[in-house]
Amino acid sequence: MNQEQKKILIQTVEESIPWERIQTNVAGVFLVKTPEQKNNQNVFVELNPSVNGQPVKKRGIYLKNKEELKAFIELLENPKVSEVLKVINEYYGKRKASKVEI
Numbered sequence: 001m002n003q004e005q006k007k008i009l010i011q012t013v014e015e016s017i018p019w020e021r022i023q024t025n026v027a028g029v030f031l032v033k034t035p036e037q038k039n040n041q042n043v044f045v046e047l048n049p050s051v052n053g054q055p056v057k058k059r060g061i062y063l064k065n066k067e068e069l070k071a072f073i074e075l076l077e078n079p080k081v082s083e084v085l086k087v088i089n090e091y092y093g094k095r096k097a098s099k100v101e102i
Helices: 003-015 066-076 079-092
Strands: 021-023 029-033 043-047 061-063
Touching: 003 029, 061 066
Parallel strands: none
Antiparallel strands: 021 029, 029 043, 043 061
């Protein structure tokens, strides 16, 4: 990110209102400014990818620093997570509605 982009980012955040989702040019990445507390301003990066043009979740994952991102990446790359999701989807995924003949 160059200096001009940094200035635009900071200016956009400063001009936004608390809890406003600021869209970025990276699909699924938003900035969220929180209300100021004790003269301290927090801004989170929200990750919420889209599938078929619709957000995956109502609210995405909020990250505050690189350590949180690293922890989520490690968790998401764990093969056990995929295994558990596969079993859950297999047994509890969307089922076709029963059809009753009248």
